[in-house]
Structure formats: C-alpha cells, structure tokens
Amino acid sequence: MPPTYFSDLEGIIEFEYIEPKTTKEACSLRSQYLERAKVIAGGTKLIASIKQREINLQYLINLKSIPNLEYINYEDEEGLKIGALTTLFEISQSSLVNDKAKIFVEAVQQRAPGINRTRWAYYMATIGGHLCHPVSSADIAPTLIILGAKAVVEGLKGWKTIPLEDFFDKTGGPTFQNDEVLTEVRIPKQSAEMGLVYMKSSSLLDSPALNVAVLLQLDAKHVNIEELKIVIGGITPQPLEARGAEALMKEKPIDNDLIEETAHAAAKEVGEGSDPETQERAKELIEEAVRQAVDRAIGEFALGY
Amino acid sequence: MEIAKKILKVKVNGRPYEMLIKPKTTLLQLLRNDLGLTGAKQACMDNSCGACTVIVDKMAVKACSVLALQVNGREVTTVEGLASRDGKLHPLQQTFLDFHAFQCGFCTPGKLMSAKAMLDENLHPNEEDIRRDMEGNLCRCTGYKQYIDAIKAVAQKKEGAK
Numbered sequence: 001m002p003p004t005y006f007s008d009l010e011g012i013i014e015f016e017y018i019e020p021k022t023t024k025e026a027c028s029l030r031s032q033y034l035e036r037a038k039v040i041a042g043g044t045k046l047i048a049s050i051k052q053r054e055i056n057l058q059y060l061i062n063l064k065s066i067p068n069l070e071y072i073n074y075e076d077e078e079g080l081k082i083g084a085l086t087t088l089f090e091i092s093q094s095s096l097v098n099d100k101a102k103i104f105v106e107a108v109q110q111r112a113p114g115i116n117r118t119r120w121a122y123y124m125a126t127i128g129g130h131l132c133h134p135v136s137s138a139d140i141a142p143t144l145i146i147l148g149a150k151a152v153v154e155g156l157k158g159w160k161t162i163p164l165e166d167f168f169d170k171t172g173g174p175t176f177q178n179d180e181v182l183t184e185v186r187i188p189k190q191s192a193e194m195g196l197v198y199m200k201s202s203s204l205l206d207s208p209a210l211n212v213a214v215l216l217q218l219d220a221k222h223v224n225i226e227e228l229k230i231v232i233g234g235i236t237p238q239p240l241e242a243r244g245a246e247a248l249m250k251e252k253p254i255d256n257d258l259i260e261e262t263a264h265a266a267a268k269e270v271g272e273g274s275d276p277e278t279q280e281r282a283k284e285l286i287e288e289a290v291r292q293a294v295d296r297a298i299g300e301f302a303l304g305y
Numbered sequence: 306m307e308i309a310k311k312i313l314k315v316k317v318n319g320r321p322y323e324m325l326i327k328p329k330t331t332l333l334q335l336l337r338n339d340l341g342l343t344g345a346k347q348a349c350m351d352n353s354c355g356a357c358t359v360i361v362d363k364m365a366v367k368a369c370s371v372l373a374l375q376v377n378g379r380e381v382t383t384v385e386g387l388a389s390r391d392g393k394l395h396p397l398q399q400t401f402l403d404f405h406a407f408q409c410g411f412c413t414p415g416k417l418m419s420a421k422a423m424l425d426e427n428l429h430p431n432e433e434d435i436r437r438d439m440e441g442n443l444c445r446c447t448g449y450k451q452y453i454d455a456i457k458a459v460a461q462k463k464e465g466a467k
C-alpha cells in the first residue's frame with residue numbers, strides 16, 4: 001500500500017528538474033526520456049500523483065519556464081486562443097472569455113464549488129494540465145467540445161490541431177505522443193443564437209460527479225431544432241458525445257416527450273455498461289440541461305424582437 | 306545518479322533568499338527545515354487539512370503540496386510575517402485571541418493565512434463567503450464558530466475604518 005498519511009516526497013527517489021526555454025526543447029526532452037519524464041504545469045495533480053506513488057519519475061520538465069504559453073487572445077477569424085499554461089483562475093476572470101465563451105467560464109467555476117478547499121488549486125491549475133489529466137478533463141472538456149474547440153499540439157516535427165472530441169483516448173488521457181506538448185486551446189467564434197448549457201451533478205459516495213454540456217440551435221423560423229450537441233463527462237473516462245440521441249431531435253420541433261426520450265437515449269448510449277442508477281442520474285441531468293438549452297435558445301430569439 | 310541541486314530565489318516575509326535545494330523539496334520542507342519557520346504546520350500532507358497554508362504572492366497555498374521550485378521568483382508570507390516588526394499583532398491575530406478562536410493552536414497559522422488571503426481579496430465577505438473560503442482549513446479541537454465570528458469582526462472593522 002502506498003503511504004498516504006504523513007507522506008512527503010522524502011521517501012521517493014530524487015528527480016532532476018529541467019527548465020526548457022522553448023516548446024521544442026521540452027518535446028525533445030520528452031522524446032529522450034519517455035516515461036521516465038513528466039512535464040509539470042500547475043502541479044496540482046502531478047505532485048499528488050508523485051506522493052501517492054502513482055507515477056515514478058526521474059526527470060521533471062517545468063513548462064512554466066517556457067515564455068509565452070500564458071495568454072488569452074481573440075480575433076474574429078480564429079476566435080479565442082488560450083495558451084496551455086493559462087490558469088483556470090485567469091480564465092474565469094478574463095473579460096474576453098466571459099464575453100466570447102461564457103459557458104466555458106461557467107464550467108470552470110463549477111469545477112470547484114467549495115472554493116477554498118480547491119482555491120489554491122484553482123489559482124495554479126492550468127487549462128493544459130486539466131485537459132491532459134484523465135478524470136479532470138471530464139469537467140471542462142464537454143463545454144469545449146460543444147463549442148467546437150481545438151487543441152494545438154506541438155511536437156518535434158511541427159504542430160497540429162486536434163478537435164477536442166478526438167483529444168482523449170479510452171483511458172481519458174490525451175491521444176498525443178510522448179514527444180508532444182499541448183500548447184494552446186482555440187475556441188471558434190460562436191453564433192449568437194445558440195442555447196448553451198453546462199450542468200454538473202455532485203459526486204455521490206461511490207459514484208463520480210456527472211457533467212453535461214448542451215448546444216441547441218433553432219432554424220431560421222425558430223420552429224425546428226437545427227443543431228444539437230449533447231456531451232457527457234464523468235460516466236466514461238473520456239467525455240462522449242451522444243450522437244445517436246442527438247439525431248432523434250434534429251430537424252424536429254421542440255416537444256416535451258421528445259426531450260425526455262432523447263435524454264433517456266443519450267444516457268443509455270453513453271452509459272452503456274454502467275449501473276442503472278448512474279444512467280438514471282445521467283438521464284435526469286441531460287433532460288434538465290436540454291430543457292434549459294431550449295429556453296436559452298428561445299430566449300435569445302425572443303430578445304431579438 | 307547524482308541529482309543536480311537547483312538555485313531557488315524567493316522572498317519570505319520580505320527577506321530575500323537565494324539557495325541551492327533538491328528539486329523534490331516541498332515548500333513546506335523549505336520553510337520548516339531550511340528556513341526554520343515552523344509556523345506552517347505539517348499534518349495531513351495531502352492538501353486536505355490546511356494546517357500548512359501560507360500565502361504565495363496573494364494566494365493562499367497548501368505548502369505541503371507545492372514544490373519549493375514552483376515558487377521561484379515569488380513572494381511567500383507565513384504566519385511569522387503577519388505581526389508587524391515591533392511585535393504588534395495583526396488584527397486577525399488579535400481578534401482570534403479576543404474571541405478565544407483556538408485551543409491547541411495547531412490549525413491556527415493556516416487559518417490566519419487563509420483568512421488574510423480571503424480578506425485581502427474580498428473586503429466585504431458575508432458569513433457564507435467566510436464559511437466557503439475557510440472550508441479547506443480543518444480544526445480538531447476548538448470548532449468553527451469562534452473563528453468565523455472573529456473573521457467577521459475583522460471584516461466589519463475593516464469596513465468601518467474606510
């Protein structure tokens with residue numbers, strides 16, 4: 001059993017602390033040391049994992065030593081660009097993010113309702129660290145997925161973008177390679193007439209917190225549902241989109257029974273293999289979120305008059 | 306393998322330090338073992354209890370769960386830096402005394418630092434804000450009422466002084 005009480009880093013082996021000056025250098029260190037090395041961003045998860053002997057490392061690569069990875073910019077064409085080392089605190093305080101992707105701020109803030117317990121973690125945790133650590137990713141990734149966000153990943157051979165829905169593997173970890181580093185998250189410009197909702201349930205003793213993010217857009221006549229995205233985190237290690245269930249509502253008018261049927265189908269689709277109680281909790285959460293998304297989509301329309 | 310020590314530059318309670326440390330040194334070890342500042346306490350060590358809370362720049366941080374190298378170039382304030390140099394207690398310290406807000410005192414340094422960070426950030430906390438913001442600081446003997454009253458009193462005094 002790993003010691004969990006009075007455990008400090010004393011008992012673990014020494015590690016080298018490396019401070020690269022460029023992303024390329026960080027990637028090259030990663031490819032050189034492979035699983036013997038880890039990168040550290042805010043460290044709010046990593047230090048705990050080292051203490052609990054979940055990971056064993058010989059090299060710690062500090063990403064904070066790389067200049068220019070902490071920023072929030074916006075341009076109409078490319079939308080919001082958030083540097084991977086930007087902290088969740090900076091994101092929630094940013095007027096740009098509040099203005100252009102409010103729903104994302106809502107997700108960040110709900111991540112830790114009992115603030116001080118997690119307050120320091122909130123100040124230090126970075127968006128990159130959050131997305132690169134399984135479990136945590138479930139918290140904020142669903143909103144990023146409905147917003148159509150992309151991750152910018154840099155490696156030795158150059159950089160590429162990965163849509164957030166393809167960013168996670170079945171374990172919930174990032175799909176990119178050992179010699180790559182997440183450097184930026186991009187959120188495209190959003191259309192004004194969308195109903196966006198993020199909801200999170202509290203965790204139960206033996207059951208994790210569930211999250212759901214919903215995007216709903218009505219057609220030009222405001223009768224049929226033109227676009228619908230339902231992404232659920234917390235049931236499976238990686239957040240999942242309930243594509244089958246979404247199809248039930250698309251192109252159809254808003255209907256009370258259909259919302260319930262869709263929520264039920266979404267919970268079943270994503271919760272396959274999980275216990276009926278979790279599926280029921282998911283269904284209730286999805287149903288509530290879709291209803292609110294409908295209200296918000298109609299609300300935006302009503303305001304247009 | 307011989308592990309290279311790293312240079313750490315940090316200001317603690319206004320005093321600059323430059324030293325060579327092992328990378329795995331936590332901020333709490335640095336303060337207690339290397340600098341002799343034993344105000345921040347060592348207890349759960351897994352960021353649950355808050356006994357080790359200190360302030361880094363403006364944020365209350367659990368020193369047991371942060372590497373000392375992570376605060377390189379920053380400014381740390383511990384409970385030893387709360388009172389003024391002539392020994393006059395900080396209003397929070399004085400009010401904790403006046404309100405009998407501690408018995409054994411083990412949790413007190415952490416509580417004081419969390420409360421200071423909170424009051425520096427939020428000038429008008431109501432009781433709910435205080436309860437929420439102090440949630441990460443556990444007390445095993447006094448209970449919670451007295452110190453919440455104490456923090457409320459300091460906040461009100463601050464407001465009155467403006």
Ligand SMILES: Cc1cc2nc3c(=O)[nH]c(=O)nc-3n(C[C@H](O)[C@H](O)[C@H](O)COP(=O)(O)OP(=O)(O)OC[C@H]3O[C@@H](n4cnc5c(N)ncnc54)[C@H](O)[C@@H]3O)c2cc1C
Pocket residue numbers: 038039040041042043044045046047048063084111112117118119121124125126127128129130131132133135136137139180181182183352
């Ligand atoms: C008190 C407390 C409360 C918490 N509450 C929550 C919560 O409510 N919800 C939640 O989801 N999580 C929570 N966490 C977990 C933790 O805060 C998150 O996982 C956090 O977002 C991690 O960010 P970080 O910058 O600290 O990452 P780190 O701990 O530095 O890194 C996390 C992982 O990501 C890797 N990594 C980091 N950045 C990059 C990058 N740019 N490219 C590639 N890999 C990278 C690291 O190697 C490591 O494996 C909590 C933690 C604490 C201590």
Ligand code: FES
Pocket residue numbers: 346347348349350351352353354355356357358367368369370
């Ligand atoms: S000793 Fe750091 S939180 Fe308990």
Ligand code: FES
Pocket residue numbers: 406407408409410411412413443444445446447448
């Ligand atoms: S006063 Fe003893 S633990 Fe709080």
